[in-house]
Amino acid sequence: MRTPVCDLLGIEQPIIGFSPSEQVAAAVSRAGGLGVLGCVRFNDPAELDAALDYMDANTGGRPYGVDVVMPARVPVEAAASDLEAMIPQVHRDFVERTLLALGVPPLPDGAPDADGVLGWLHSVARKHVEVALAHPARLIANALGSPPPDVIAAAHEHGMLVAALAGAPKHAQAQVANGVDIVVAQGYEAGGHTGEIGSMVLIPEIVDAVGDRVPVLAAGGIGCGRQVAAALALGAAGAWMGSAWLLTREYAQMTSAPAVQQALLAATSSDTVRSRIYSGKPARLLKNRWTAAWEQPDAPEPLRMPLQNLLVAGAHQRLMRSGQPDVVPMPAGQVVGRISEIRPVAAVIESLVAEMDETLRRLGGLG
């Protein structure tokens, strides 16, 4: 099944697979989709460089992409130590009190401190871009909208396409005006940073808003072939999927925490929540005792990006190590409720394509 976006990206299936894991992203590309590596977790650009070396060696010459996180407006920018000083004591006290109440132990002596996710910093995201430009990536995507004009220009000079995620039609229009090549319309159902408009409404709205100037990928709530077909019905040129890869063998190679996979397997579509507690901007996470604590009357308002993630970085490490599935801090979309087994990425894509084809045949029979 080919759409024009397949030709544009040089892929066989209109499936774009976002993952923070280079194993997942490489496997998506090998299976005929476009694997997109999420860069935000790489505080050290050298680690991203190594991950992209892995992509270069393991995608069999097929195209892949990278995803950076550059807010449209440059947020608080400062050295890590200065940022730490901006975090109110009342917030630190709440986190400590909550971890105690949840029965989450401190880190063992000698465990390295978590640095927080510095990839939210504009300066760090720019280093990610520099590293990516030195690799043969086909696409550079920005999770928080249009990248700055010089980043778009540099990507184009290197023969890369630029994609931007949009949660509202006006954002998509601004992105196209800025020179973005592909808009990813991301609905409320999505994991991680996401807006309030559901995919069913948002996708055709953004398709109509950008017209035939650029193709639109559909994101948010897509995990099976019927959902890919629905995205195509709504006018999208393909599907951008993230949560679908969380329960794959390749993703399991990255996370050492069985509690995470246990939590993901147990989650239903009602078990996620959109909250600012992860990064400072609204992001969909698994709903559990940790997210519930932040909804109690005694909880402070989450801080702004990037302070909130610095505040909770140590807590995230402790929550992950605790081995308790009902406290893991984990971005995930509502579609996680539809995944009940751990499979290789290639098998996930094979099922997706088969169900998509079957759906198109079924719809053809209705006409």
Next chain:
Amino acid sequence: MRTPVCDLLGIEQPIIGFSPSEQVAAAVSRAGGLGVLGCVRFNDPAELDAALDYMDANTGGRPYGVDVVMPARVPVEAAASDLEAMIPQVHRDFVERTLLALGVPPLPDGAPDADGVLGWLHSVARKHVEVALAHPARLIANALGSPPPDVIAAAHEHGMLVAALAGAPKHAQAQVANGVDIVVAQGYEAGGHTGEIGSMVLIPEIVDAVGDRVPVLAAGGIGCGRQVAAALALGAAGAWMGSAWLLTREYAQMTSAPAVQQALLAATSSDTVRSRIYSGKPARLLKNRWTAAWEQPDAPEPLRMPLQNLLVAGAHQRLMRSGQPDVVPMPAGQVVGRISEIRPVAAVIESLVAEMDETLRRLGGLG
């Protein structure tokens, strides 16, 4: 375009149109869909009887349905005067203070007091059912899930089908076990009472949960033909639409307030909010200065159903009469952002069907 649900309901297009207006509902049935009259606004069963007489006379012998509101658990039940006594003074004070701050004048002398929507009361909903059973309706739907077993049995004895709205798979499964004939999977995007799972995720999940025992209609975020086609791709047998009819000539006959249509025309898909302030249960409304006031730190928690609507009934009357588009208390789905003109119901359905057919042809070309 026919699906099996067309044969089941005796209609020509898989489009089910819910509206509190008998003019809209009758027009949907005349145009080949199934018009479903919302009963909750009829405090006096005799008024519902008259509206159904209108349906009988104006649907040209084509099938129609009725929609009642029966919570699964019987809520607070008492005489209107006793219910009034359960409303805390702090809530009444907040409403008065807010209306003053919004510049909403009191009702003119001699204007009748609003009664609130008593249709939320189980006893009143039961009277709606009794009235409906005396008319040749084809379908009785319950907006809040499975009706009680005796209501299902009575409907079946009268040759009527029973539908129930579901916002989560477990509710759909319970409804089918109770004998419901059609499940309406209603996603987060929907206007009025709605859950938290987006349509893209919810529809296939409910289709899979009920299997081939009953057909599933898709609701929430459906207003154009691509969205109907997407619903069919997701496995639904047809589309249940509500907000799409708010901007029709027939609906304009019911509401005397130009401010409402002005507000609906101006709204974008970002201009709705899910809130308990209308009825006590989460319902999607137009977002405006009235809904914002309830999100301020000084606002009390909304009361439970049916007290909240009794609390705000007088305020609703005043807000509607104020002529200010930015305060109208109005249930509406996110799809309202895609409607920019007032057309006859028949023209809306004609466009829907044409776009649906065109979408199926386009998808056929991709295979």
